[in-house]
Amino acid sequence: SYVLTQPPSVSVAPGKTARITCGGNNIGSKSVHWYQQKPGQAPVLVIYYDSDRPSGIPERFSGSNSGNTATLTISRVEAGDEADYYCQVWDSSSDPHVVFGGGTKLTVL
């Protein structure tokens, strides 16, 4: 089964850039989607198809995907960006299914 690996936590100072990685075997060949989840709330889609932003998501959120690593980049981090972030792909194996990464807690110092 396909596995997505995320760092459990990332810390960043306000105004700086946060990078959250999502590792997987040849993940660059898959489409990666990213979600933000704040405590007590449902997740929100922030990046889809590697680098596209849904309407209403600030331009500070961007994504990239190549090789074995996909990256969610948050520029000019704000206190309100503190949340859990999850990456997700579709595993088109013999038993196709959705795979989520384990999640990364972003702490704004």
Next chain:
Amino acid sequence: QLQLQESGPGLVKPSETLSLTCTVSGGSISSSSYYWGWIRQPPGKGLEWIGNIYYSGSTYYNPSLKSRVTISVDTSKNQFSLKLSSVTAADTAVYYCARQSVVVVPAAVDYWGQGTLVTVSS
């Protein structure tokens, strides 16, 4: 504005079957552009995808749960449902219903319900 609302018992006994329904409003479940699915999150843990269904009835399931999961759709009521059999305490979680866009294969989840906590306990 699309809305998804989960409904069902908040407490299920061990070995019994968990049953939830998701009612979709503000859009048609019969759209050819989406799958409709279930995702759960145990307290303090990450997201786990359970499965999804197309309006035609075509389904995909998480291989680790496949033997216990059935997802069905009722287009006349604009609803879809989840049944998870032989539950244990490990199935205690917040259960979300969700809409997943599809282009060739299911892609991003762009709408989520608010989630409903289901506790498995005697």
